[in-house]
Amino acid sequence: MRTETPPVIRLADYRPSDYLIDRVDLDVRLHPTETRITATLALRPNPAGEAGAPLVLDGDDLTLLAVALDGQPTAPGAIETGPRGLTLHQPPGRPFVLSLETQVNPSANTKLMGLYRSNGVYCTQCEADGFRRITYFLDRPDVLAVYTTRIEADRTEAPVLLGNGNPVESGAAGADRHYAVWHDPHPKPAYLFALVGGRLGRIGSSFTTMEGRAVEVAVYVEPGKEDRAPYALDAVRRAMAWDERAFGRAYDLDVFNVVAVSDFNMGAMENKGLNIFNDKYVLASPDTATDTDYANIEAIIAHEYFHNWSGNRVTCRDWFQLCLKEGLTVFRDQEFSSDERSRPVHRIAEVRTLRARQFPEDAGPLAHPVRPQAYREINNFYTATVYEKGAEIVRMLRTLLGPETFRAGMDLFFARCDGTAATVEDFLAAFAQVSGRDLTAFARWYAQAGTPVVSVSGRHDPLARTYTLDFHQSLPVVATEASAGAEPQPLVIPVALGLVAPGGGAVAARSEQVRDGVFVLEQESGRVVYTDVAEAPVPSLFRGFSAPVKLAHALDAGQRLTLLARDSDPFNRWQAAQGLALDVLTARARAGAPLEDEAGADGAALAEALGSFLDAEAVADPAFAALVLTIPGDQEVAQEIGANVDPDAIHRARRTLRRHLGRALAPRLVALRERLADPTEAPFSPDAASAGRRALRNAALDLVAAADPETGTRLAEAQCAGATNMTDRLAALATLALLPGEARERALQAFAQTYRAEPLVLDKWFSLQAMIPEAGTVERVRGLMRHEGFSLGNPNRVRSLVGSFSLNNPTQFHREDGAGYDLVAETVLALDARNPQVAARLLTAFSTWRMVEAKRRARAEAALRAIAASPGLSPDVGDIVGRSLA
Numbered sequence: 088m089r090t091e092t093p094p095v096i097r098l099a100d101y102r103p104s105d106y107l108i109d110r111v112d113l114d115v116r117l118h119p120t121e122t123r124i125t126a127t128l129a130l131r132p133n134p135a136g137e138a139g140a141p142l143v144l145d146g147d148d149l150t151l152l153a154v155a156l157d158g159q160p161t162a163p164g165a166i167e168t169g170p171r172g173l174t175l176h177q178p179p180g181r182p183f184v185l186s187l188e189t190q191v192n193p194s195a196n197t198k199l200m201g202l203y204r205s206n207g208v209y210c211t212q213c214e215a216d217g218f219r220r221i222t223y224f225l226d227r228p229d230v231l232a233v234y235t236t237r238i239e240a241d242r243t244e245a246p247v248l249l250g251n252g253n254p255v256e257s258g259a260a261g262a263d264r265h266y267a268v269w270h271d272p273h274p275k276p277a278y279l280f281a282l283v284g285g286r287l288g289r290i291g292s293s294f295t296t297m298e299g300r301a302v303e304v305a306v307y308v309e310p311g312k313e314d315r316a317p318y319a320l321d322a323v324r325r326a327m328a329w330d331e332r333a334f335g336r337a338y339d340l341d342v343f344n345v346v347a348v349s350d351f352n353m354g355a356m357e358n359k360g361l362n363i364f365n366d367k368y369v370l371a372s373p374d375t376a377t378d379t380d381y382a383n384i385e386a387i388i389a390h391e392y393f394h395n396w397s398g399n400r401v402t403c404r405d406w407f408q409l410c411l412k413e414g415l416t417v418f419r420d421q422e423f424s425s426d427e428r429s430r431p432v433h434r435i436a437e438v439r440t441l442r443a444r445q446f447p448e449d450a451g452p453l454a455h456p457v458r459p460q461a462y463r464e465i466n467n468f469y470t471a472t473v474y475e476k477g478a479e480i481v482r483m484l485r486t487l488l489g490p491e492t493f494r495a496g497m498d499l500f501f502a503r504c505d506g507t508a509a510t511v512e513d514f515l516a517a518f519a520q521v522s523g524r525d526l527t528a529f530a531r532w533y534a535q536a537g538t539p540v541v542s543v544s545g546r547h548d549p550l551a552r553t554y555t556l557d558f559h560q561s562l563p564v565v566a567t568e569a570s571a572g573a574e575p576q577p578l579v580i581p582v583a584l585g586l587v588a589p590g591g592g593a594v595a596a597r598s599e600q601v602r603d604g605v606f607v608l609e610q611e612s613g614r615v616v617y618t619d620v621a622e623a624p625v626p627s628l629f630r631g632f633s634a635p636v637k638l639a640h641a642l643d644a645g646q647r648l649t650l651l652a653r654d655s656d657p658f659n660r661w662q663a664a665q666g667l668a669l670d671v672l673t674a675r676a677r678a679g680a681p682l683e684d685e686a687g688a689d690g691a692a693l694a695e696a697l698g699s700f701l702d703a704e705a706v707a708d709p710a711f712a713a714l715v716l717t718i719p720g721d722q723e724v725a726q727e728i729g730a731n732v733d734p735d736a737i738h739r740a741r742r743t744l745r746r747h748l749g750r751a752l753a754p755r756l757v758a759l760r761e762r763l764a765d766p767t768e769a770p771f772s773p774d775a776a777s778a779g780r781r782a783l784r785n786a787a788l789d790l791v792a793a794a795d796p797e798t799g800t801r802l803a804e805a806q807c808a809g810a811t812n813m814t815d816r817l818a819a820l821a822t823l824a825l826l827p828g829e830a831r832e833r834a835l836q837a838f839a840q841t842y843r844a845e846p847l848v849l850d851k852w853f854s855l856q857a858m859i860p861e862a863g864t865v866e867r868v869r870g871l872m873r874h875e876g877f878s879l880g881n882p883n884r885v886r887s888l889v890g891s892f893s894l895n896n897p898t899q900f901h902r903e904d905g906a907g908y909d910l911v912a913e914t915v916l917a918l919d920a921r922n923p924q925v926a927a928r929l930l931t932a933f934s935t936w937r938m939v940e941a942k943r944r945a946r947a948e949a950a951l952r953a954i955a956a957s958p959g960l961s962p963d964v965g966d967i968v969g970r971s972l973a
């Protein structure tokens with residue numbers, strides 16, 4: 088059996104549904120292997136559709152037990168079922184009721200789409216097209232219905248029964264069984280449907296909205312883990328309050344439930360009133376979760392909650408509009424985290440993710456516009472481009488319009504599109520209306536793939552006392568299936584900027600082209616002229632990373648040092664240090680970077696600048712200092728080099744620079760570690776300030792160890808054994824993981840022993856080992872795949888072990904002999920039979936294969952071709968492999 092690639096679906100071919108469904112009544116009788124679902128659908132012809140067309144309902148992996156039309160059995164031949172759904176050949180030309188009884192097997196559902204069981208808990212996942220695995224349906228986001236769901240289950244197996252909306256009634260259903268009825272008054276697409284049944288612990292509290300509605304908020308977790316849920320519960324309440332303050336959005340049901348499950352394909356899901364989460368993004372205690380885990384929990388809880396408006400009340404017309412809910416909601420969660428924590432620190436983190444994940448995606452064979460023009464498998468489009476670049480577009484819109492007009496546009500969008508399935512055009516129309524601006528050119532950000540490059544050159548004229556900046560944008564031509572492939576048109580690029588005097592301080596210069604600190608580059612080229620500039624300044628460009636572009640601007644080291652020391656914009660101070668390091672790293676890596684090489688004069692200048700920076704500011708803002716100390720990662724250097732990349736050379740260059748920085752800064756770093764230590768009796772707090780201190784202490788440890796492995800081993804061993812929280816323990820273990828020897832193996836063993844009953848902590852242990860940049864790692868990972876704590880059936884385990892290896896261990900994934908590629912390719916194939924979505928995602932690690940040097944490139948291509956030739960590939964993997972090789 089050889090699956091053919093699924094057909095292309097095009098945005099241009101969108102047609103409204105021929106039928107609509109107004110109401111859905113579900114009766115779900117849960118059973119481990121024979122769950123029965125009765126669906127009663129109130130249908131009617133869509134005036135916007137084709138009259139008299141057959142009714143074609145989607146269905147996948149369903150057993151149809153019974154069907155009735157307006158309460159009557161259907162005539163023989165009136166209905167046809169196939170592997171993709173059910174067709175009613177001659178539906179009535181008026182409203183009618185179709186009742187369907189289907190049977191599914193939740194225990195055999197390893198795809199984790201539709202109704203499945205996770206650790207015995209029944210749960211559902213319907214985005215993007217999982218509802219069709221529960222019953223036959225018009226499974227498309229522009230069909231909105233009001234749902235009433237009756238859930239029935241064995242009382243002991245599933246004492247907790249949850250659905251969308253508000254609880255209506257519950258009671259006994261015979262001796263051993265019970266039921267609950269839930270009603271969701273808000274019309275929604277099927278992808279937002281959810282139910283849960285199982286043994287679950289609960290913690291709750293209440294929240295009163297600004298409209299005066301008392302909401303019962305609850306978090307459900309595995310029984311016994313309730314003490315790890317309060318942080319998530321608190322994050323829900325903070326998110327609710329923030330959305331009222333920042334966007335005027337209030338919650339609209341009487342209950343809001345969050346359920347944590349262990350087997351989940353993604354991070355979490357915004358089902359109406361019943362968010363279902365990967366437990367990794369709910370459970371937290373000081374001993375099991377790191378500061379990063381806490382920050383992720385806060386962000387993802389907020390993200391899913393914010394979807395209640397951006398996604399649920401206003402949903403998407405079709406899946407091409409995915410960024411309408413995802414990009415916007417990521418923007419909203421980023422704003423929330425920035426307000427709750429440190430804005431500059433969070434901005435830097437956002438940009439690091441964008442550059443590490445989205446830029447490479449946009450430069451490779453999987454590149455696609457934020458709104459793709461075509462797809463074969465929608466599950467493969469939940470990408471960094473749709474999410475992260477999508478959020479950047481919304482942020483640029485705010486920069487262009489200013490915060491007040493932006494907010495007015497958001498208000499209009501929500502008001503006008505409430506209860507509808509909207510498009511990117513609807514979104515932009517709201518902003519065009521409130522601002523009176525034409526946003527047609529701006530809309531190109533949604534349609535053109537690839538990262539723009541903006542080159543800038545500056546000239547000071549001492550006689551005229553002017554400073555002139557010339558801007559030029561160049562746009563890559565991206566010809567992939569998902570992209571229109573047309574000649575790119577200039578983008579509207581907001582450039583936040585300012586001038587810094589070489590001796591420090593802002594330059595009080597003015598320019599007619601700059602408004603509120605922003606110049607808008609709208610054509611291919613543009614010019615900014617500042618007047619009254621006595622002395623040649625240093626330009627600070629794209630402050631706060633005001634647009635998702637690559638900046639080509641020849642700053643010399645001296646100018647970068649000025650910005651690092653003196654710019655008023657924290658992002659560009661950090662960027663200046665990154666730029667200095669990147670110059671050193673790319674130069675060295677291009678030259679092959681012999682390991683024993685010294686870092687050279689440029690490295691020494693960087694070390695000196697970092698030294699003064701630490702002296703002046705480390706204690707005042709440790710979180711920021713930790714970021715300034717962290718040099719760009721392997722992937723970023725690879726991106727900068729662009730072609731014929733040798734991952735080993737990059738790695739050697741990074742090691743040399745880290746060793747050099749560590750040596751130069753060691754006395755300061757050791758002193759800082761002591762100065763920033765928490766008093767031993769202080770209880771753990773995950774707040775941003777405490778997390779920042781830990782981050783800087785651990786960044787210091789890492790550099791000390793890079794310079795002096797012996798001291799590093801001693802310090803890390805002691806910290807790993809004595810830590811009172813997971814952040815410090817794991818950071819120490821990560822440092823040790825880079826230092827081959829007995830101490831490392833001892834510490835790894837002790838860690839595994841301590842946390843053997845904690846799958847989410849073992850994930851960290853899997854992941855650290857998968858990232859060891861040594862030749863033995865492929866074998867180590869193979870060994871760990873046989874560990875009793877590992878399972879191919881659990882997405883978190885797969886991502887921690889094989890995902891970390893493929894994404895975060897460039898030297899070993901790209902091993903010259905191809906052993907890394909083979910490991911990942913084998914895993915993709917083994918997994919594909921069970922869980923195609925996770926398999927396809929794992930395969931995307933190959934998407935940068937064309938960038939590596941010839942020998943490795945040939946191995947990667949061979950591995951991809953072998954996958955492509957395997958029999959019975961899923962559409963998901965078939966799509967990724969096909970596009971990767973195209």
Ligand code: PHE
Pocket residue numbers: 212214215352353354355356357390391394413469
């Ligand atoms: N919509 C989810 C989010 O909040 C992501 C998701 C997609 C989850 C598909 C499950 C399946 O981003």
Ligand code: ZN
Pocket residue numbers: 390394412413416
């Ligand atoms: Zn989302």
